[in-house]
Amino acid sequence: MNHERSRELYDRALSVSPGGVNSSVRATMPHPFFVERGDGGHVIDADGNRYVDWVMGYGPLLYGHDLPDPVESAVQSHAAAGPMYGAPTEIEVEHAEFVSRHVPSVESIRFVNSGTEATVSAVRLARGHTGRDKIVVMQGGYHGAQESTLVEGGPENPQPSTAGIPEEFAEHTLPIPFNDPQTVKEVFAEHGDDIAAVLVEPILANTGIVMPVDGYHETLRDLCDDHGALLIFDEVITGFRVGGLGCAQSKFGVTPDVTTFGKIIGGGFPVGAIGGRADVIEGFTPSGDVFQSGTFSGHPVTMAAGKATLEYAAENDVYEHVNRLGRKLREGITDICAERAPEYTVVGTDSMFKTVFTRETPVDAEAGCAGGCRQDSDCGRYDACPKTGADVAAAETDRWERVFWQEMKDRGVFLTANQFECQFTSYAHTEADVEKTLDAYREAI
Structure with a gap:
């Protein structure tokens, strides 16, 4: 070549x-x-x-x-109407309604602009909701370019995995091996009162595609319930690709408190989203006290592309x-x-x-x-x-x-x-x- x-x-x-x-x-x-x-x-x-x-x-x-004709038509019609407005549009409400009908964990949803922004916002929301600081993550998991999860090492010696992150930031993150129920039980036994959330990909999709062993997500769900922490599924990659319209959580039969989305939910345009239990998601401003905002959030072209993408998938093979x-x-x-x-x-x-x-x-x-x-x-x-x-x-x-x-x-x-x-x-x-x-x-x- x-x-x-x-x-x-x-x-x-x-x-x-x-x-x-x-x-x-x-x-x-x-x-x-x-x-x-x-x-x-x-x-x-x-x-x-x-x-x-x-x-x-x-x-x-x-x-x-x-793109299928209905998706292309939806994109073109909203792009022709104007680039963006700084005000809500009907299409973002319709898209939110569609997602909440199909994804088990989603009662309420906030659209943002990238998977990284979604996970950053989800971590902030979990800390605000629980009043706790520590986040459990999986070694080898990926949750975007954010300070709370670019951490390596173990639960007793977390370190930033990149230059530019203060050592003190990593102190609030507890990295553990995926598929290791014993270690996560030990971490909760020691830090349970300080853990705001477990943040996990249902499948390690950025690390060679590692499936969960039988019962692992159920263990995480039970530990979070027992200790008052939130279970956050990062479905930026698996969302609307594994498990169809119900996402990976429906495939595995485990419902998280919060789910982060990206990629397919925007139909190929820049997007992110945080969905979950209404009492948790309502913690975002203006209804709650966890600040979250964005100029391009809920962009009408992205919302149109995402909604048409999922609707076409629902109606075809x-x-x-x-x-x-x-x-x-x-x-x-x-x-x-x-x-x-x-x-x-x-x-x-x-x-x-x-x-x-x-x-x-x-x-x-x-x-x-x-x-x-x-x-x-x-x-x-x-x-x-x-x-x-x-x-x-x-x-x-x-x-x-x-x-x-x-x-x-x-x-x-x-x-x-x-x-x-x-x-x-x-x-x-x-x-x-x-x-x-x-x-x-x-x-x-």
Whole structure:
């Protein structure tokens, strides 16, 4: 493939942007390719190269790059009416009503502008609601670029995970391993009266897609109830992608007090939201005393895109299609790995998929979950599959980034550039896209 134009654009970008990018995950080696346009389940770069796109904007593009006519019409009509108003609009009320009808935890909802803003606001709300300061998070979980969760270490030695955050901020965060009920019970036993909330992704979706072990979320729910803390599900990634319109909480049968959203809830436009029990969400100003506000919150174009996106999914076979392709990919990759790299673990559910380059080959490597790791304790791979963020970090992460990703790109398949970010199917993808990807896998693994 020729990448001359992308290389020129990257050279220019380095002069005006840190690292030449506006989001660090886009800084691929030796340089990123610059996308010129999307086409269904594909993107075409500045040099005219075409790729099957499984990145899907890191999740929000449920329909790929070609919006269904009702969604496109809704976007165009609201954009034509005016960019924004600084006043409420009917479409934001309608969108809130739709979400509250379908998501178990949502009685009330506040729209914001990004997943990060949603989780920042949810943490502030939990502290204001409970009068407590400490937040329990999962090691390897991701909740946006915010000070309260960019923390590493353990519950006894939390440290900021990036420069620019004072050490004192991390003192209020208690990082624990995902899927470790004993540790979370010990943390509540010691700090229960000071814990405002447990903030958890239902699935570690930014760390190789780690599913919960049986009963883990129920344990979190019970501990929060017993100690008067809030359970917050971060469904920025899983929302309206896992579990359909009911989101991951409906799939797992555990209802949190608060849910954060992003990505699909805005139909591909910048968005975030905090929904949950009415008595909790009403804590936001002006009805409560936890300040929250934003110039572009509830933007009419975003609200129109999000509402039309979810309505179209409700009226058509969208989830059947994307979930079927997701399973076909996971099953196909599992077969390829069984032959060529039996130590690797295929993960994912619904329309999400990934291959974690784990290092340990199970004794019974043939007995894996064909449709993606489900943390089945009867599975022959159970002891070897990732249970925590640390397990994923211990995989061959450099091999993915430096070798495999490059090989797949050269074969016209666009995957997320590191081992941690997950990949997504869309309504625009086809069986042919799946077969092309599996053929590339066979050559690249």
